[in-house]
Amino acid sequence: MRVAKWGNSLAVRLPAKLVEELGVKEGDEVSLTAKGEATIEIETSQRPTAEELLARMRKFRGLIPADYKFKREDAYDED
Numbered sequence: 001m002r003v004a005k006w007g008n009s010l011a012v013r014l015p016a017k018l019v020e021e022l023g024v025k026e027g028d029e030v031s032l033t034a035k036g037e038a039t040i041e042i043e044t045s046q047r048p049t050a051e052e053l054l055a056r057m058r059k060f061r062g063l064i065p066a067d068y069k070f071k072r073e074d075a076y077d078e079d
Contacts, residue, residue: 003010014024024030024044031043048056 001012001015003012005011014022019025022030022042022044023046029045031045033041033043035041
């Protein structure tokens with residue numbers, strides 16, 4: 001990758017393979033963090049799709065008994 005001048009800023013063009021791995025597209029917000037002298041961490045702030053959220057929730061199916069009743073007081077118990 002090469003750093004290029006873009007107006008008053010600098011820009012880095014991401015290779016297609018990295019774009020695919022990160023799952024980013026034009027307009028997405030990313031955060032860059034310096035990790036050591038020669039390492040940069042890239043975080044994407046993509047929101048999961050409804051299908052992805054539903055798939056995550058389905059992993060919990062069957063883990064809570066059907067007759068379970070939530071009690072707010074129990075959430076605050078300090079055992």
